[in-house]
Amino acid sequence: LSQVQAQEKKIFNETDQQKEQRLSWWTHDRFGMFIHWGLYSLPARHEWVKNRERLTDSAYQPYFDRFNPDLYNPREWARMAREAGMKYAVITTKHHEGFCLFDSKFTTYKATNTAAGKDLIKEWVDAFRAEGLKVGFYYSLIDWHHPDFTIDEMHPQRPTDPKKYEQLNKGRDMAKYRTYLYNQVKELMTNYGKIDMLWTDFSYPGEHGKGHEDWGSIELLKMVRKLQPGIIVNNRLDLESYADGGDFVTPEQYKVASWPTKNGKRIPWETCQTFSGSWGYHRDETSWKDNKQLLVLLIESVSKGGNLLLNVGPTARGLFDTRAQDRLKGMGDWMLVNGRSVYGCTQAPDHIKRPENSLLTYNPATKRLYVHLLDYPLQRFELPDMKGKVKYAQFLHDGSEIRMSNTEGGAVALDLPVHKPGVEIPVIELILE
């Protein structure tokens, strides 16, 4: 074991079973809301705008001066999340720009000192809890505002000449930033009651990058796990031994070929996804996914044993824009009648063959198999090698029986109505022996 691995082992002093237990609400719930909100919602052209356009602090200052989310009503956000079928939510308490939505003692660069005039995270936590959702904090390890955060390859003021780093970083002190980071995460873990998840972001080790030594990842995790013993932490702290350095891995592309593994063991995972090409509110971005694509993201994740954290970027005034609202509504309509194929479900047992143009999920507790029909078939639909194994078949959305028979080839043949039911992706629920 490397020294880091050995220290990590001590932090995560629990058995595989205890870990499974700690993560059980999350592997059950499967579907959460990510929220990216900050000063970047004013320029409204991507949350990396400060970096992409190499904006200086003074060029970015107008967004702080004008931040005024007068329509902010987190109860509404929470209601929309719940109605979409989401069971947990994660919000950016601070993104790479360094602006804090929470009332930190360690900075003046916070919502409290804007026209908002208050701790926006406090209200958010209360609202989401009140709607029955679990709450998580995203905290950016990267900070493009803090004067001690050294300029690296990812910084808005990165030099074109690599020899210039040293000169640019005179007077900056990562040890001081590390203390700031530690203190802020401590505030987040102390002042808001029980926090269900911490989502740190992100590491990029290398000569002009940053990793676990810069963040003090081990000390940070020790503190987090001590203050919030039940918390689930993602894997972006550049640690090694546990899962992939956290409780779960976070592939950003949804088409993981199959359930991610480590040392031959399947590990917990959650993909995070945007509606369009930006996490922060992006006014002019037009490449929005449609409802069916979004449902496939969710179903495909569960069919490979994973979760989906689907992002909304609220506007500068504190609303979900209509494009986001429409999609949340679309997902909610489907989840209302089909949620049973998502909650508590996971990848189907390996011996069950997936019919073409379908996605399978399985609930091990109820022994029910769910066939999601991505391309609605004409009348007859066969499940290979399932002869004698299905007790009963029904559509999930309306509980109507689907008649079935066994074929000579050992399949179960289902008699589907010619007319496609009025749900985006119809689901067949099979009660197995």
Ligand code: JFZ
């Ligand atoms: C990061 C952020 O830079 C981004 O703004 C957003 O918050 C997103 C959720 O996380 O982006 C990343 C971080 C890590 C990877 C990809 C995008 N990665 O490891 O592939």
